[in-house]
Amino acid sequence: MKIAIYGYGNLGRGVECALHQNPDMELVGVFTRRDPATVKTVLGAPVYHISDLPSYKNNIDVLILCGGSATDLPEMTPAMAADFNVVDSFDTHAAIPTHFANVDAAAKAGGHVALISCGWDPGMFSVNRLYASAILPQGKDYTFWGRGVSQGHSDAIRRIDGVVDARQYTVPIDAALAAVRSGDNPELTTRQKHLRECYVVAAEGADTARIERVIKEMPNYFADYDTTVTFISAEEMQREHAGIPHGGFVIRTGATGKEQEHKHTIEYSLKLDSNPEFTASVLVAYARAVCKAANRGETGCKTVFDIPPADLSPLSGEELRATML
């Protein structure tokens, strides 16, 4: 399988590394809008300018799109799906139906397969919400995120006057997790589910009390949460907060029996040292599925909901049944 990467930030680097773990895949190269001479890849993959991509049209089985959801992917995925089988990690949940429609039209017109919104949420968490709700229709599901770095919230803090650097961790609250696992189907407020831990490097002489107040009162981002703000040095930030960990929990509790007398809990959880590298690993597994679907002659846009699990694996159906069933 010949794979190419478009976009080379944290996610693109993760895809490059993940491809090295999959011997049935070969990395054709990294395509970028930057000057290729300025891009150094982690494992030595060749770098090409995006303007060279059309000449690789017949030499790429799947193109993995590593742009951002805010501005890149809404344009990039439909454009690329016209000429390539593609996978993206579009994660703006509310905009998925529109994105799906745009990509589906382009992929069908071009005779290609596109898989959108892949990763872990949307992605593996979505698949687990679906399985659990289909199995336990009389139930309720809960998604918790963290403990992990929220890039969006970190950026929001960095935009505050007097802030040099910031890192925000989303933290699920243990009492809420316990209440959910008990099977009591609690109604939980935003504040009861997660708290937000902020580590901030302030500019010299900045008014830290003001910064703390601006963070805690920021609507949408922090106002609805219990938020802690800790000011640290740039050195401590570098030493203690350089990683991009994340994770979370999808829990569904439900009841069965003559009078719903038996309770059940289905829980799926992730604990990730590197959010972008794990997301990349999911994209790569689904790139294999996209390649198989294209080889079967399928076209159009798909999501993780449409992919049979077997298509993610390099093993044959026979091998899977003998070793994993």
Next chain:
Amino acid sequence: MKIAIYGYGNLGRGVECALHQNPDMELVGVFTRRDPATVKTVLGAPVYHISDLPSYKNNIDVLILCGGSATDLPEMTPAMAADFNVVDSFDTHAAIPTHFANVDAAAKAGGHVALISCGWDPGMFSVNRLYASAILPQGKDYTFWGRGVSQGHSDAIRRIDGVVDARQYTVPIDAALAAVRSGDNPELTTRQKHLRECYVVAAEGADTARIERVIKEMPNYFADYDTTVTFISAEEMQREHAGIPHGGFVIRTGATGKEQEHKHTIEYSLKLDSNPEFTASVLVAYARAVCKAANRGETGCKTVFDIPPADLSPLSGEELRATML
């Protein structure tokens, strides 16, 4: 969707109850080898003798087979797959390839879809082993069972001279779970992973020391485990051990990055008040998928690996993308 049940033990009763939670499904009836007059259903479903089944051939979309894996299903599933779309819960892992081949031949010849080895292990645990291993190829996975009742081990104890009743719980060992979650990829012996708790009602005057010794030394069943044996009264057995709880954990830890420097843990767990009712709920969700596959004109034997998650849900692709992705 018109569903029928063949076999009416704990699993069949669970399927009857699960169908009541799924308004898109209708229970045609329960088919049994017993005298139908002697079978009373939980929710009043009609009961027919198995000899009447052929006359329902055109009135059943999916037949859910609720026989046992040891002797019923190896014959029942291929025989039924010739005339019906079927789902079974065949769980003799080592015999799955043979069972698959037999059922596949029968289903293809009859132009039907069969799904075998459905439930939670094999079933949801298998799906999770597959997803996790495809996403983290550099890793190792572990399955733990329990805390839950093992019917096979309980039966083995009941066959000992002087035993009136017995219940055996398989219990995952916390230290082993912790070692696995740490990401250290420990090599664990059988004894390190699970212990076995036995509750036994002895006959009056029976030699309990002998019974305990026979249990603990029983090869395959108990000799390789740390086993506790507690003698209790028939009343206590009835009061404290009437349920059939089960559950377990599928955990994969793996590493990513330039030098595999980032660790990740994927964990799927179940905590079930009723093993047969949960298994039944999985069978019912997959019956929906079998019906969809048959409506698309597919034939032959499938497993949970071959079923796109969306096929388990009563929701449309559009609804799923808008609400669960």
